[in-house]
Amino acid sequence: MFGGRRQGPAEDMWSEWSRGLSHGAVELVAGRRVVARVDHEGVLLVARDLFVAWEHLGFADGLDPLSTMPGSLAVAVSRPWWAEHVPTLSGRERRRAQEELETGLVSVPVASRRAVPVEAFGDWLSAEVIARAPLPGRLCLTPGPETSVLDRDSSRPVPLDRLPISHTLRDRLAAWGAAAGAVPDDERTVTATWDRFLPEGRVLAADLETETGRSAAVWADCPDMP
Secondary structure, X not given: OOOOOOOOOHHHHHHHHHHHHHOOEEEEEEOOEEEEEEEOOEEEEHHHOEEEEHHHEEEEEEEOOOOOOOEEEEEXXXXXXXXXXXXXXXXXXXXXXXXXXXXXXXXXXXXXXXOOOHHHHHXXXXXXXXXXXXXXXXXXXXXXXXXXXXXXXXXXXXXXXXXXXXXXXXXXXXXXXXXXXOOOHHHOOOHHHXXXXXXXXXXXXXXXXXXXXXXXXXXXXXXXXX
């Protein structure tokens, strides 16, 4: 899910967490342990003693713990953050961080005998990241019905209405993404299907770079994407 409020059982939790954040901070707790603490500056993964500011976050992904196995909370982190973080480590921690750099994800386990809404928390946190993170310096275009613009360093979706661009370019990006959303399911795994989006995508990337003053490229030209 991208951006909007979730409907259903998690809606009340989303509202509660949002109110808590507006008053200072929100904690995800499993048993007696704090898994993550979110405040106006960013997210602290307590078990790893890692703090990541909003500008370096991409999205969050949660897996609820079951009676027979732990869950997990993972957050995508930008490459500039990794570039600053990895050199500060040594030994096993450095090797672990270098492995995580390959996927861009930092993960912490969540073990509890009681239910912990990690999945809902991850969805809520992802929405908060999209709303709070500043506009990235590097953009990547990949066609999608909700937004076709991502942060090149963290894969964070960037809503079109947050971009400092003309209505004309915004409409063109939306139409490009809508066309991708209309691709039949049985064609989505075919490389040639997406190759058809590249020519227009490169034109859009050039125009996006001109209007925003930020580097922009289509996904095929972003081999460093996490």
